[in-house]
Amino acid sequence: MAGISIGPATNYVYACTRMRIRRSRLIPREDYLRMLNMSLPEITRFIGETYYRSEIDELGTSFSGINLVEVALSWNLAKEYQKILDLMFGELKHFTASYLRRWDIQNVVTILRGKTQGMHPDKIREVLVPAGRLDKVILDRLLVEESPERVVEMLKGEQIYPVLEQELPGAIETGSFAHLENELYKGYYAWLIADAMEGVKGRKEFLRYIELEIDIRNIQNLFRLQAGRVHDDVRELMIPGGSFPVEELQKLSEFEDRDEFIDALKRQVKxxxxxxxxxxxxxxxHLRGIEIALTLVQLDQMGRMTKRYPFSVLPVLAYLEEKKYEVANLRALARGKEANLPGERLRGYLVM
Amino acid sequence: MTDVVMTLEMIQASQVGTKAIAAALAVGLTGFASAWAELTIGSAAVGATAENRDVFGMVLLLTVLPETIVIFGLVVALLLLF
Structure with a gap:
């Protein structure tokens, strides 16, 4: 593992201070509430007065309306993540890069879905977030490939290649990429745990974050399955590595009544x-409300862990997560306003 | 076995030597503590300035605050020696 520093923890202090300042600059709850009463052009102008200005100005000539907001947000997110990766060094960079690999999965699956449905490469490019290991150049090369098989072939040597190679034929045959996506994310969490186990300084804190994230994802998935009345074998849909064993999650999924399910879950949670x-x-x-409540718990827990371990990888991850939800919130606001959704309903979609 | 007899000169020399060691420890240890504190504060200060240049004056002040530790050490050393 190259680039691992063994010097004093000054790089942690430097990077964590920068992340703390960036976190303090994120859009506060009051501004979201104010934006709920604005129209789409007003929201665009409001966003253009914050740190999204350069993207809004840059893209203003090529896009307009909702597309401008969408593309500007994606560009800003990708640029911000890459900037953060540049200012990290040593083990912090290693952990951050591992975390950002989730965007590779999202981008590759988006390209595969787009290619299967015969979408134009420019349309697919608009929704990509080149924040992971696969940068804009590599993604552009994937976009010009003609078939999903060729896209996967181009990814030979990447960590996700074996899963893609194994699952792609089945996905094309059934026309659904859900199983492939599940397997990719399960692989992603397994890689994260493997990275955290490598004995590098700061791994314990990284492992705590991974456990928290896996637990919240599994609980969200259990609620989704509960809402969909799926009580079969759900072991394959659960992510191993969290604080609840998969067998335990399987038992929880067997409850038909939601209150009984919540009671059983509460007995497992500390x-x-x-x-x-x-x-x-x-x-x-609403399932969406449940998911947001659980996401807020995750962010709250991350905030607490950040205070307990102020100079660790956790402040970096907390900022990356909060930035992700800020972009998701702004996108939901813009999309909701475009669809003329009432403010009260839109509020239910915001993580704040 | 002969008894070791210390003369007045020897005792005085020993006292001067002990004072010198104590003064050296006072300056040396507080110097090390200042350096350690400034290392951490300095890293945070550089990070904060990189994000917001307006805080430069404030973080410069915070970075040099631990200098007082070594000044205390120096005062103690001077009191010991003179």
Whole structure:
């Protein structure tokens, strides 16, 4: 593993301070509430007055309306993540790069889906976020390939290649990339755990974050399965490596009544914020509201862990996660306004 | 076995030597502590300035604050020696 520093922890102090300042600059809850009462051009102007200005100005001549907001947000996110990766060094860079690999999966699956449906490469490019290991140049090369098989062939040597090679024929045959996507993400979490196990300084904190993320994803998936009345063998859909064993999650998925399911889940959970969130969820009807409540628990827990380990990889990951949700919020706001959704309903889609 | 007899000169020389060692420790250890504190604060200061240039004056002040530790050490050393 190249580039691992063994010097003093000054790089942690430097990087974590920068991340803390960047976190403080993220759009606050009050601004989201104000944006709920704005129209799409007003939101675009509001975003253009923040750190999204350069992207809005740059893309203003090529795009307009909702497309301008969408592309500007994606560009900003990718640029911000790449900038952060540039200012990290040593083990922090290694962990951050590992975390950002999730964007490779998202981009590759988007390209494969687009290629299968015969979308124009320019249309696919608009929704890509080149924030991972596969940069703009590589993604452009993948976009010009004619078939999904060729796209996968081009990725030979990448970490995701074996899974893609194994799952692609089945995905094309069934016309659904869901199973392929699941397997890729399961592989991603397994790589993250393997990275965290390598004995590098700061790995314990990284492992804590991975466990938290896997737990929240698994609980969200259980709620989704519950809402879809799926009580079969769900072991394949669960991500191993969290604090709940997959067998335990399988048992939880067998409950038909939601209240019984929440009670059983509460018996397994130790973290107080998650217990409180589960109690709040009991009264929620919409799946989206449940997912957001759980996401907020994850962000809250990450905030707490950041305070407990102020000079670790956690402040970096907390910022990356919060930035991701900021972009998702702005996109939801813009899309919602475009579709003339009422403010109250739109509010239910925001992670704030 | 002969008894070791210390003369007045020897005792005085020993006292001067002990004072010198104590003064050296006072300056040396506080110097090390200042350096260690400035290392951490300096890293954070550079990070903060990289994000926001307006805080340069404030972080410069914060970076040099641990200098007071070594000044205390120096004062103690001077009091010991003179």
């Amino acid at each position: 973290a107080v914020p998650l217990l409180n969130a589960l109690e709040v969820i009991r009264g929620k009807g």
